[in-house]
Amino acid sequence: MACLPAAPPALALRRWLGLGLFVLLCLSRGYALEKKVVKSKVGEKVGLPCCHEIPSSESLHNYRVYWQKNTTEVVLAYAEGRMISKHERYENRTEMDTRNLTLWISPMEILDNGPYQCVVQHLRFPQNSVVVCDEPVTLFVTADFSKPNITAEVSTNSCESTEMVVRCSSHGGFPKPKISGALNNVSVVWNASWVSESSLSPYNVTGKLWLNVTKDVSITCSVEHNGLLKSTSLLLKKPNTCFVPTVPPSYNVITASSIIIIIFLLAITLAARYLPRHVCSHYCKPQDSVEEGVKECMKPPMSSKGTSETSFL
Structure with a gap:
């Protein structure tokens, strides 16, 4: 079985060095993209940084600058030093710094939340341009909730x-x-x-x-x-009042109670109607006999008196 020749040490070192630089470049780029997040609250003024700054030896006339949202909605655009476009929703709410190309938005709205992108082209005459900057920045808008x-x-x-x-x-x-x-x-x-x-x-x-x-x-x-x-x-707080539910009586109890009450009322009615007659018939006659007997006893005996008088004579 044939063996492949080993790579020279210098070549292997260059490969590993190149791979290390590539990894560092990717990490640094990812870190930079991660840092391009701007947070703001509703009603505030916020600036979105651009990825390019115009040198002091040049002016905005040498550039085209496009600020766009979601890669489809142009917020505003400059060409050769003058504004050529602005979205109606950002009218009177945006302005751009002519040196560092920062996009200022005020007052902030919830609808402004989302990804933005700054695209910068360097104009080189005749009719030639080079893109020198094209990086995104994310705007994260928050609004405070009311106290619960x-x-x-x-x-x-x-x-x-x-x-x-x-x-x-x-x-x-x-x-x-x-x-x-x-x-x-x-x-x-x-x-x-x-x-x-x-x-x-x-x-x-x-x-x-x-x-x-x-x-x-x-x-x-x-x-x-x-x-x-x-x-x-x-x-x-647990209420101090304590309610004990009352259980209504059953149907049988109600029926039995009603029958007892009806019988009791009937008994009272009958007693009130027949008892006085019975009492009078039982007690009134003996009393009359006694009175008559008393009257009879109180009368003087006529026969005894006549006999006495006759004998006396």
Whole structure:
């Protein structure tokens, strides 16, 4: 089996050196592209840096400069020292530095979010131009959310526990946020929903939580976007009132009670109607006999008196 001849040491060294330089170039280029990210908030003024600066020995008349967004939408363009194009959405909101070619945008809007590109051509007469710069820069626009608002509504309450529906809401921010919470410093997961008209519109976020509260607890709601965090806490108090539900009597109990009441009323009615007659018939006759007997006893005996008088004579 034949063996291939080994490469000379000098040639191998050059190959490794070239490969190392290529890797360093790629890393440095990637690092530079990674650094070309500009962050701003709605309403602020921000400058997007260009990849080329006109030397002091030259002027803008020797260049063509194109600032474009998403590689298709021309924000503004200069040729031979004068502006030749500007997008209507950026009218009265943009200007370009004539030396370092920085694009200034003010006031910032959510729709300005996205990738931009600065393309610079050096004019060489007659009718010749060379592209000296063509690099992207990303604009990341944010909008602050309102301070979270927490509300609690009691759904059911008993002596042992209280069921509550807790809601947390925030609005007007960008981009889409994360919502988190804690119950007495223990993490909880919100049932979250987001509302936005489009991918480049402010977001409204609402979180919902169902809790079974047995004692006073503290609930915290946090809304986070782009490393910014806004939080609100609320003390949930268990109501002191205790409602014991009353159990209505059964049908059989109601029926039996009704029958007893009806019988009782009938008994009272019959007693009121027949008892006085019986009492009078039982007590009134003996009394009349006694009175008559008394009257009879009170009368003087006529026969005895006559006999006495006769005997006396």
